[in-house]
Amino acid sequence: MTTDTEVRERVLEAADRLFYAKSAHAVGMDELRAEAGVSLKKLYSLFDGKDALVEEVLRRREEAITAETMKYVLRASSPQEQVLAVFDWMADSSGTTDFRGCAFINSYAELGPSSDRVTAVVRHQKSGVRGAIAAMVEAMGKPEWVADSIFLLFEGAMTNTAITVSSEPARQARKAARFLLEST
Amino acid sequence: MTTDTEVRERVLEAADRLFYAKSAHAVGMDELRAEAGVSLKKLYSLFDGKDALVEEVLRRREEAITAETMKYVLRASSPQEQVLAVFDWMADSSGTTDFRGCAFINSYAELGPSSDRVTAVVRHQKSGVRGAIAAMVEAMGKPEWVADSIFLLFEGAMTNTAITVSSEPARQARKAARFLLEST
DNA sequence: TACAGTAGAGAACGAACGTTCTCCACGGCA
DNA sequence: TGCCGTGGAGAACGTTCGTTCTCTACTGTA
Incomplete structure (x- = not known):
């Protein structure tokens, strides 16, 4: 049953x-x-209809992605590797043939102007990712602008990994993030 | 008439x-x-119909944006300021109330899976931006990965400037890009 | 067996879309 | 003036969508 x-x-x-x-x-x-x-x-x-379904799907995906990236973070061997683990998650995810970038950015592009609910979920996810990176970077004693930069690298790599259909942007962003962490 | x-x-x-x-x-x-x-x-x-119109709109916008950012680049006082000028363009653009991020990323999110034509225009625009940044960074004698990183910062700031409705990401990305240019 | 209630299949409905067609007003020209 | 062809306004068409409704089959119970 x-x-x-x-x-x-x-x-x-x-x-x-x-x-x-x-x-x-x-x-x-x-x-x-x-x-x-x-x-x-x-x-x-x-x-309650398609709109509600879209909203619930996004909320569910936020939880799933958070959990999955956490697995990458937790198995990392050092604080720095923990931060960089999010780029390993991205590189692995983009390997799947149906990778289409960030579902939240995509939904915001498509539905943001017409749905406040979708906009709210997207903002929530983005501030969550930003906060998680900031916490790890702060734990390393690095300044906040480094966390902001790594977050933006993450976001840029997310869209361009999808557009170019290659994990190259994910690797480039990882390299840049490591440089920022090691030279500040 | x-x-x-x-x-x-x-x-x-x-x-x-x-x-x-x-x-x-x-x-x-x-x-x-x-x-x-x-x-x-x-x-x-x-x-020839809506699809063709969408495609033509994107091509026209690519030209317009290229021209407008060029104005920012050309009035810059140094090679480094030329690179960073793209972030000034972004900060200024995001000031307008109807800023919605990168039209190409948005279109790719919405139409990419169903339209090869749209996908092609988006890829063309992205490789154009990436190439323009790479040319300026290379002229400064900096390694290619710095250009890649600045491009990804640009892309990430573009989407997050729209989502957060603030020019803060543009400024953060500018700061990170300057750091990369000055410490390599 | 008879019956009540649930759930599935899919027809039906109203709205909105992209696209085409009809009708009519108007201007140039003999 | 009479005629032709272009172009505007918007009705009409066929399709697709989100959503609801109808009908039927089946299950558990007495």
């Missing part, structure tokens, strides 16, 4: 995958229904 | 403004027709 929670999760997983791959407006509710193996009725009984 | 060329330009200007502000899929052809003050018939006689 499949509980509602399980069905919800299946829908969210499918929605996350499709929205990320094709952008939200390019995925119809019927396509999503088919991909999740769920009836349209059930879909609308579990979610 | 208004020539076809003038009408074309008026349509392209309106399309650029609307697409950038609201994302392409959120702007209907009828809204664009009204904004440009043109009949639907004329619109379709001048352009």
Whole structure:
């Protein structure tokens, strides 16, 4: 027997995958229904509509990404390697054929102007990433502008890794971040 | 008398403004027709449809942005200030209330997966910016990885200036770029 | 077996889209 | 003046979307 929670999760997983791959407006509710193996009725009984679904997908993805990058950070051997681990995560992620950059930047580009809810989730994710980097950099005793710079390198590498379909930007950003950490 | 060329330009200007502000899929052809003050018939006689219009808008914007940043670069007083001028352009641009980040990144997020034409224009613009920065940095005798890093800082600042609605990321990126140029 | 209630399949609906077509007003020219 | 062709206004068309509704099959229970 499949509980509602399980069905919800299946829908969210499918929605996350499709929205990320094709952008939200390019995925119809019927396509999503088919991909999740769920009836349209059930879909609308579990979610308040497409907008709410998009929002929930983003929130869920924020948690998932945070957890996954944390794994990279925690297995690092030194404080500096901890900071740089986020770029290793990016390089590994971009190896998957369906890498499409930062889902939050993408969603903000597509839906930001029309949805305050999406904008709020995106801002929350960005300030979270920025805060996490800042905490690690501060623990190394480095000035705050170094953390800001590494965050911007991360963001720039995220989009350009997607656009160029190569993990080169991730490696370049890692190198720059290391230089900043070692020369300040 | 208004020539076809003038009408074309008026349509392209309106399309650029609307697409950038609201994302392409959120702007209907009828809204664009009204904004440009043109009949639907004329619109379709001048352009091959919405897709072609989006593509042409992006190409036109690439030229316009290149020209505008060049103005900042050319008035700079030193090679280093020339490189950093791109961040001054960004800070000034973000001052306008309707700043929405990089139109090419935004378009790639929204249309990249479904349009090879859009993807091609975006890649062209990105490699152009990267090349321009690389040329200036190389002229200073700095290693290539410094240029790559400054480019990524530029890209990251572009998106985060939009998301945070503040020119702070532009200033942070400028500071980081200056540090890279002065310590290598 | 008879029945109540749930859930799935997918038809149906209203709105919005991109695109084309119809109709009419107007200006140049004989 | 009469005629032709261009162009504007916007109705119309076919499609697609998000969302809701209808009908039917099935399950558990007495």
